Structures are given as structure tokens and as C-alpha cells.
Amino acid sequence: MALTITCPICGKRNGYEFRYGGEEKGPRPDQKDLTPESWCDYVHMNRCVAGIQQEWWFHRDGCGSWFTIFRDTTTNLEKETPEAKE
Amino acid sequence: MKDIKRYSAVEFKATPLKNQKRGDWDVVLEYHGEGEGPWLVDLSHRTRLDLQSSDLATKKPFGITIPETPCRSVLEKGMLLNRMNRIQTSIYHLDGETIDIPEEKEYTDVTEATIFVAIFGSRVFSVCEKLSNLDFAGENKQTPFLFQGPFSHVPCQIVTLSREAEKSGVVLTCSRGYGKHMIDGILHAGEEFGLTPAGEARFTSWINNL
Known part of the structure; x- marks a missing residue:
């Protein structure tokens, strides 16, 4: 199914104009008490949700903005909020 | 000290009728057989x-x-x-x-990092819709307005200056390296609509009538 993504600058566009930037994982862990294992988890481990997840996208062929959207990974459709229902 | 000469990445296979030396650029003001439009004008010398x-x-x-x-x-x-x-x-x-x-x-x-062309005249949006899925006619938008997106698969800035029938037109800029193939693509797409290269004089006349 064709993915469309809503860029905050350019509006709704074809998904092929964008580059995927990974899951939104919250703020970078505090340097204090940071272990190699917890850093590795933060960088490499993903939740791989079957459902709605917040994720980063980069408007590569457009305005060059980085932003997050909510996407249902089972339907590949953008959602307005995490609770959005069909 | 040698003189600097600047070249546009845009080259047309048309015969110039009038030229003008402007700074380090050789600007074509008029080409032979410009036709009835729509037209494609190289503005790469413009800052x-x-x-x-x-x-x-x-x-x-x-x-x-x-x-x-x-x-x-x-x-x-x-x-x-x-x-x-x-x-x-x-x-x-x-x-x-x-x-x-x-x-x-x-x-x-960024003048020398990019190419800069204008496409204008009737049916200009018919040419554009063969090269991009963006809606340059943008009926609900007030002209002029900017699109940042792919045109002929190349990331571009495209500004619609007018969508009034004969006065319709856009200006487009993209990285200089895409110049030759971008122009080939635009001219090929515009062939069926009579798109021809034109000199800067025709662009000046158009922009002053907007």
C-alpha cells in the first residue's frame, strides 16, 4: 500500500520523498551511570510494534526537515494520534 | 590576469540571435525560432x-x-x-x-551551485504534470508559492508565479550537476505542447506583465 506522510512544512506527500529515521525512543540517556549495555540498547534495540508507533522521518527530496509521525505498521497508514482508530 | 568566464550548466540546441555580455556571463537574449510558447528560459546567470x-x-x-x-x-x-x-x-x-x-x-x-530556469506560457502545467506529482497549479493557494520537492525525480525548489492561462509559469532551481539531464527531461516532456528554448528577453517581458 502506498505510504503518504504529512511533512510539517510541505504538507501531505508521497512516502518515497522521505527517508525513515527510526523509532522515537525518547531523550538520549543521561551520560551519568550510562553503561555500554544500556547505550547499546538505546542505539540498536527496537520495539518493532505491530500497531501504532511514533517514528522519525526526514524529508529528503523536499524541505530537509526531521519530524515524527505516528504510523500503523500493520496497515502502513499514517495516524494523527497514537490512539487513532480506523 | 586572465578574464573569468562563467558557463551555465544549461545548454540549448538552438541558435542564438541576440547575445549580451553581462559580468562574466554570456547571456542569450533571443533564440532563433522561439515559436508561440510555452517557453523554457535559462536564468542561471541571475543571482x-x-x-x-x-x-x-x-x-x-x-x-x-x-x-x-x-x-x-x-x-x-x-x-x-x-x-x-x-x-x-x-x-x-x-x-x-x-x-x-x-x-x-x-x-x-548559491548562484554557481544551482541551475535556474523558467517555464512559462499556456499549458505549462501540462508539461509539469508529466514530470512531477506535485500540484503546481495549486488552485487553493495564493501565487506566488513555493514547492520543495521532486521534479523529474530531482529535489528542486519550484515557485509558481502565475496560473492565469497565457501568463502561467514557474521558475525552478536544482543542483547544477543535474542541469543537462533536467533540461533534456523538460524539453522532451514539453515536445508535444510545443515547448521551445527562449532568450532572457521573453522572460523579462513575461515577468513585467505579471
């Missing part, structure tokens, strides 16, 4: 600037107020200002004498 500042609201390049909303443009005194995002504005010098580039460090001259 383009990038203005980047965290406080754009206080900036007034060339005495012109920058639009507040991204993707809105303003055409005044021969200058086209396009609000790109929160911190960037692109500035195109479309008409009039050579400009002095502001000395502030927020301004970057």
Missing part, C-alpha cells in the same frame, strides 16, 4: 541567495518583508523571496540591474 538566520522576522533583504509562513513567496522589485522553513529563505533576482549581495554572514551566494 540566487540563501538567507539563513534563527531570527528571520527581523531580516528585510533588499527592503522586502519575508513571508511568515513556509512555502509562501513574495515578488517585489524584481526579487522573489521564498520562505523555506523556520530559519531559511531563498532569494532569486529575477529582473533589473545587477544587485549588490548583502555583506552579512547570513547570506550565501
